[in-house]
Amino acid sequence: MPELPEVEAFGRWLLPRVRGQCIDTVAVLKPRLVRPVSVWAFRQALEGVRIQDLRRRGKCLLWDCVRPSGESELLVTHLGMTGTWQMLPDHGPLPRHAAVVFGVGEQRVVLEDSRQFGHLRLGNAAVPELGPEPLDPGFTPELLGQALAHGRRPVKVCLMDPSRLAGVGNLYASEALFLAGIDPATPVHQLGGEAVGRLHAVLRKLLEAAVARNLQALRSDRPMLYQQEGVPEDPSDGGLWVYDREGQPCFRCGAPILRFMQSGRSTFQCAQCQRP
Numbered sequence: 001m002p003e004l005p006e007v008e009a010f011g012r013w014l015l016p017r018v019r020g021q022c023i024d025t026v027a028v029l030k031p032r033l034v035r036p037v038s039v040w041a042f043r044q045a046l047e048g049v050r051i052q053d054l055r056r057r058g059k060c061l062l063w064d065c066v067r068p069s070g071e072s073e074l075l076v077t078h079l080g081m082t083g084t085w086q087m088l089p090d091h092g093p094l095p096r097h098a099a100v101v102f103g104v105g106e107q108r109v110v111l112e113d114s115r116q117f118g119h120l121r122l123g124n125a126a127v128p129e130l131g132p133e134p135l136d137p138g139f140t141p142e143l144l145g146q147a148l149a150h151g152r153r154p155v156k157v158c159l160m161d162p163s164r165l166a167g168v169g170n171l172y173a174s175e176a177l178f179l180a181g182i183d184p185a186t187p188v189h190q191l192g193g194e195a196v197g198r199l200h201a202v203l204r205k206l207l208e209a210a211v212a213r214n215l216q217a218l219r220s221d222r223p224m225l226y227q228q229e230g231v232p233e234d235p236s237d238g239g240l241w242v243y244d245r246e247g248q249p250c251f252r253c254g255a256p257i258l259r260f261m262q263s264g265r266s267t268f269q270c271a272q273c274q275r276p
C-alpha cells in the first residue's frame, strides 16, 4: 500500500513533468474513484485548468491548479491500496486498470488502480486534517513526543494514527520500531524521551531513504516496493527488516520474526531486538 514515501516520490517525479501545463482532457474510466461530485462536474472543474504545483499532505497528493478565469481549483488525490501514477505518450494502449486519464499536452497522466480504493476529490474541504508531517524540517523529537503523548494505546497503533502523525502506515511503522529497538506493543505513555528520540531519528532516516529509493525506481521504470510480488530480502538493498517476514530469521540476531494483530493490522517484530 502506498504510504508517505511513495506519494512523496510520485509528487517529486510528476511535478517537473506537469508544472505549468494544462489539463486539456479528463477521462474517467472508473467513476467510483471520483467523489463526491459527478463525473460530469469533475470534468467541468478540471478541463482547461493549468497545473501550478503539487504538494503532499499525508498520503494525499494536492494538485494546485488555476482555471482560465484565474480562479483556483484544488484536486486532492489518494492512491488507496494499489494506485500508481504513470506518464504515457498521448497515443497507444492504456494500462489494464487505468482509472482516470488526464490529457496534458503531448502526454497522458494516468492513475491506475486495480482495487479501486483510491479517490479523487475537489476543493480545500477534501484536504484531510492530519497530525504533523514527519519529513517537515520543523518535525523535532519534541513534536513526535507530543504526538505520542496521550493515552495508553500501543506505540505501533499510535504511529499509524493519522490524527497523531501524517502518512505513516503499516510497513514503515513496523520497520521504524524495529530499527529503534522498541516493542510495538509498548503503551505510548511508557515511552521515555530517549526512546522517542531514537524513534524520531530512525523514522526520518527510513522515510527519506524510502523517498529516494522510490524516486530512483520511478526514474528507471522499476516498480516501487509496494508494487512488487514479495519483499526483497536484503535491507541493505532496499529490502525490509521485519515487515512481511513472519517466521524468517531476523537479519540482526537470527530469531524468527513474529507476526501478531494490532487494531486489525499485522505487526511484525523481532522479540529479541525489540524490547518494551
Ligand SMILES: [Zn+2]
Residues within 6 Å of the ligand: 250, 251, 252, 253, 254, 255, 270, 271, 272, 273, 274
Ligand atoms: Zn533480532
